[in-house]
Amino acid sequence: DAEITQSPRHKITETGRQVTLACHQTWNHNNMFWYRQDLGHGLRLIHYSYGVQDTNKGEVSDGYSVSRSNTEDLPLTLESAASSQTSVYFCASSEGPGQPQHFGDGTRLSIL
C-alpha cells in the first residue's frame, strides 16, 4: 500500500543547530506539504511543493526551508533552530486540487 513516512518520529536538539526532518511518500503525488501543529493554533502551513524543483512559502515559513529534488521526498530544514519552533510537524501529499491530503504520523521536535 502507498504511504507517507516521516523520520525521525521524535527529536530533541539545541537552539542554533540545523535540523532536517524527512518526508517520503510512495503515492507518486506531485503535491507535498509541511505543517506544524501547536495547541491554540491548529495546523499551519509552512511550505509546499507542486512538483520537482518547485517550492512555495506558506503562512509560517520564516526559519524553514525545503527542497524538492524528486517526486517522493520533501525534506524540511530548520536553518538555526529556535525554541519557538518546538512543535509537532506533519508532512502531507495529494493528487491535486479538490483531492484529500494524505498525512504522515508526524515528528515531535523539541528545541532546548
Added chain:
Amino acid sequence: GDSVTQMEGPVTLSEEAFLTINCTYTATGYPSLFWYVQYPGEGLQLLLKATKADDKGSNKGFEATYRKETTSFHLEKGSVQVSDSAVYFCARGTSYDKVIFGPGTSLSVIP
C-alpha cells in the same frame, strides 16, 4: 479571506450518544469539503468528503452533508463509541490544492 469555523470543544459524550460537530466555511465557488480525524500520536486521516452541493459523505457511521445555502458541513454520528475519541478537523479545499483546516474539535467518549 477563506476560512473554516468549527466548535472547538472539548466535547464529552457518553457512549451511544448522538454526536454533532458544527462546521461552517467561507468560500467563493464550490470547494471540496472534508472531515479529518486525528487519533493520539498519529497524523490526520481522511474521514469523509463531499465535492458538490447536497453531496453526503459517509464513513464508519459518520455523515456530513454539503449545504451550499448555509455554507455548512456538520459532522454527525448516531451512536458514538469510546473508540471515536479523537480530534476532528473540518477542512475545505482551494483551487490551488491547499487545504484550509478548522481549529479541530476534541471529542471524548466515556463508557
